[in-house]
Amino acid sequence: xxxxxxxxxxxxxxxxxRLVLVTGKGGTGKTTFSAALAVLAAATxxxxxxxxxxxxxxxFTPIFGKEPEFAPSRLKDGLDFCNLRWMDALMAFLxxxxxxxxxxxxxxxxxxxxxxxxxxxxxxxxxxxxxxAEQVPKYDLVVADLPASGHAFSLLDVTRSALxxxxxxxxxxxxxxxxxxxxxDTTRAALTALPEEMVVNETIETGDKLRQYELIGHRxxxxxxxxxxxxxVAEERELVRRLAEGPLDPLQAEFVRAGRWEDELxxxxxxxxxxxxxxxxxxxxxxxxxxxxxxxxxxxxxxAAHLGRQVGVTxxxxxxx
Amino acid sequence: xxxxxxxxxxxxxASRLVVCVGAGGVGKTTTAATLALxxxxxxxxxxxxxxxxARRLANSLGLKEFGNEETRIDLSPLAPEGxxxxxxxxxxxxxxxxxxxxxxxxxxxxxxxxxxxxxxxHMADTFAGSQxxxxxETLYDLVTSGKxxxxxxxxxxxxxxxxxxxSPGRLINFLDExxxxxxxxxxxxSPVLSRRLMFGTSAVVYRLLAYVFGKDFLxxxxxxxxxxxxxxxGFVERHQAVVDLFRDPATSFVTICAPNESSxxxxxxxxxxxxxxxxxxxxxxxxxxxxxxGEEHDATAVLGALAEARGEDLPPSTVASVLARLGxxxxxxxxxxxxxxxxxxxxxxxxxGGGFFQEIPRIEGNVHDLAALATVGEALFxxxxxx
Numbered sequence: 001x002x003x004x005x006x007x008x009x010x011x012x013x014x015x016x017x018r019l020v021l022v023t024g025k026g027g028t029g030k031t032t033f034s035a036a037l038a039v040l041a042a043a044t045x046x047x048x049x050x051x052x053x054x055x056x057x058x059x060f061t062p063i064f065g066k067e068p069e070f071a072p073s074r075l076k077d078g079l080d081f082c083n084l085r086w087m088d089a090l091m092a093f094l095x096x097x098x099x100x101x102x103x104x105x106x107x108x109x110x111x112x113x114x115x116x117x118x119x120x121x122x123x124x125x126x127x128x129x130x131x132x133a134e135q136v137p138k139y140d141l142v143v144a145d146l147p148a149s150g151h152a153f154s155l156l157d158v159t160r161s162a163l164x165x166x167x168x169x170x171x172x173x174x175x176x177x178x179x180x181x182x183x184x185d186t187t188r189a190a191l192t193a194l195p196e197e198m199v200v201n202e203t204i205e206t207g208d209k210l211r212q213y214e215l216i217g218h219r220x221x222x223x224x225x226x227x228x229x230x231x232x233v234a235e236e237r238e239l240v241r242r243l244a245e246g247p248l249d250p251l252q253a254e255f256v257r258a259g260r261w262e263d264e265l266x267x268x269x270x271x272x273x274x275x276x277x278x279x280x281x282x283x284x285x286x287x288x289x290x291x292x293x294x295x296x297x298x299x300x301x302x303x304a305a306h307l308g309r310q311v312g313v314t315x316x317x318x319x320x321x
Numbered sequence: 322x323x324x325x326x327x328x329x330x331x332x333x334x335a336s337r338l339v340v341c342v343g344a345g346g347v348g349k350t351t352t353a354a355t356l357a358l359x360x361x362x363x364x365x366x367x368x369x370x371x372x373x374x375a376r377r378l379a380n381s382l383g384l385k386e387f388g389n390e391e392t393r394i395d396l397s398p399l400a401p402e403g404x405x406x407x408x409x410x411x412x413x414x415x416x417x418x419x420x421x422x423x424x425x426x427x428x429x430x431x432x433x434x435x436x437x438x439x440x441x442x443h444m445a446d447t448f449a450g451s452q453x454x455x456x457x458e459t460l461y462d463l464v465t466s467g468k469x470x471x472x473x474x475x476x477x478x479x480x481x482x483x484x485x486x487x488s489p490g491r492l493i494n495f496l497d498e499x500x501x502x503x504x505x506x507x508x509x510x511s512p513v514l515s516r517r518l519m520f521g522t523s524a525v526v527y528r529l530l531a532y533v534f535g536k537d538f539l540x541x542x543x544x545x546x547x548x549x550x551x552x553x554x555g556f557v558e559r560h561q562a563v564v565d566l567f568r569d570p571a572t573s574f575v576t577i578c579a580p581n582e583s584s585x586x587x588x589x590x591x592x593x594x595x596x597x598x599x600x601x602x603x604x605x606x607x608x609x610x611x612x613x614x615g616e617e618h619d620a621t622a623v624l625g626a627l628a629e630a631r632g633e634d635l636p637p638s639t640v641a642s643v644l645a646r647l648g649x650x651x652x653x654x655x656x657x658x659x660x661x662x663x664x665x666x667x668x669x670x671x672x673x674g675g676g677f678f679q680e681i682p683r684i685e686g687n688v689h690d691l692a693a694l695a696t697v698g699e700a701l702f703x704x705x706x707x708x
């Protein structure tokens with residue numbers, strides 16, 4: 001499965017999937033990217049669900065101005081969102097297995113059970129992933145904003161380890177179904193990254209691990225956020241370097257520092273893109289930085305607009321509220 | 322708002338354990354490594370412990386990787402004469418767990434039964450909180466060993482905040498004697514209770530758990546408990562010691578963030594949580610802050626003559642294009658600085674009373690050697706604002 005070629009049009013391959021799992025190192029723009037992808041998918045006419053996974057403080061709230069609930073709620077035509085909180089997911093899970101509401105409440109109210117579930121490895125993850133899987137048939141596309149890469153890996157890995165732990169029963173069956181869903185041809189993973197050395201290291205490591213443990217059928221696509229392409233030519237860079245050698249007064253130094261800062265970001269992008277291409281075997285998809293000081297909503301709009309241009313969707317079609 | 326400054330050296334000198342918390346991607350590991358390094362440079366025997374499986378700590382110390390063993394970092398390039406020592410360790414929860422079982426098991430046979438148990442093997446690998454739990458266990462060992470006089474703990478970037486503080490409690494809760502009894506001997510507690518267990522709610526619940534998770538799993542679990550019950554006392558004792566340790570006056574929680582909305586939100590949340598749990602708040606570090614004070618963006622006025630002089634041998638268009646570029650870059654950097662200041666102002670207000678507030682300017686290049694960490698350390702140990 002690692003040998004499947006990279007899709008010719010990576011963004012389109014995500015929009016044509018049924019389930020997109022988004023993860024990445026903390027602070028790399030997972031939530032922004034997930035929201036932008038979902039907004040774009042909805043604008044292309046797909047019935048889309050944007051999912052936050054068991055978050056106590058939903059990151060979607062500041063973007064959309066309202067809080068996601070366990071049950072999907074409408075953001076605009078064709079776009080719903082939700083937050084798969086574990087307690088709600090557990091209730092739904094038990095209700096699907098035990099027909100009597102009274103018995104479900106009896107189980108949930110039992111102190112031993114809450115301790116059992118707290119302790120039993122993977123039980124929470126299986127329940128939350130089940131709630132995610134339940135939504136997939138109801139939409140054209142489900143975009144899930146997973147936790148940061150380390151935790152996302154353990155979440156997905158549960159589909160594998162649970163098969164060893166639970167040898168029979170409904171939880172085992174559910175784990176098997178989840179594993180099939182993750183390996184399905186219509187499930188994709190997207191990793192967000194930044195043009196910084198340590199972020200690139202972790203992105204490559206996550207990609208390798210997903211492949212090594214065969215958790216996802218397709219190779220993850222990498223989206224390099226805050227990507228800026230080099231603009232200085234060699235002579236210009238040489239002059240900046242000479243200026244930096246000083247002596248400079250504080251204001252002059254500040255101008256030179258600003259120039260070197262932007263050049264460093266640009267060079268960092270080229271370097272990061274090169275390393276990712278070499279390690280993954282295909283080029284990352286570049287996303288330029290949003291304007292400084294933008295609100296979470298404006299940053300999502302900026303990313304969605306950039307992605308939209310690549311598939312012929314205008315900024316106006318991406319509006320919400 | 323800010324009254325007086327905080328002497329960061331005095332703060333570190335008074336701390337024996339520093340716990341770094343915060344969202345991911347904010348330089349938490351780098352800050353943890355810097356704190357330990359600065360302790361070592363001040364003559365202390367310091368150890369930085371990371372739970373983060375992504376070799377960030379090793380990277381920032383300029384090493385390829387290191388494992389579950391305490392590894393000494395050579396400080397001679399920075400302080401050839403120094404008395405202090407810097408040690409680093411990355412937690413591998415599985416081997417720590419195994420070592421712990423070996424330590425508190427009553428005899429080799431009991432130890433081997435547990436280590437070989439089906440449930441134990443999965444629990445050690447996948448139990449959601451096991452890494453965090455093992456961090457606190459390791460911390461306990463390191464503290465009681467008395468080998469170090471400064472410990473810096475780097476925590477994983479979990480959104481659910483201070484879970485790692487609760488995970489010992491979570492494990493203990495489950496292994497508590499009543500739970501063990503419930504699973505092991507549902508009939509011999511007391512005559513009244515046993516009838517309820519056999520015929521009442523508990524019997525229904527037990528049967529349902531067996532149905533949902535499979536009878537095999539419940540059988541495995543029972544075996545596990547049989548082997549584990551003798552270990553319970555040891556766990557409780559150690560858990561209490563760790564709880565006491567976190568509340569010790571020589572412990573200090575430092576919240577790390579970057580100047581962006583989401584990580585500052587998380588930082589405010591941490592500050593509130595620490596206050597609510599009455600854990601000692603050391604302060605807040607904002608990493609990668611951009612500095613740009615000048616309101617003037619005309620590069621020709623500021624740098625024109627100098628650029629002409631230094632670039633006279635370069636193609637004629639070069640000077641003009643570089644000046645134009647520096648002007649734009651300065652304008653953008655200034656806009657970024659203004660945006661960052663607005664964000665941190667809000668956080669300072671929310672975190673009032675929470676110790677020091679220190680901004681670390683972004684440094685050029687990647688931080689992945691001791692010299693770069695020492696540069697970060699200089700910024701960290703300038704007098705800080707008081708929240």
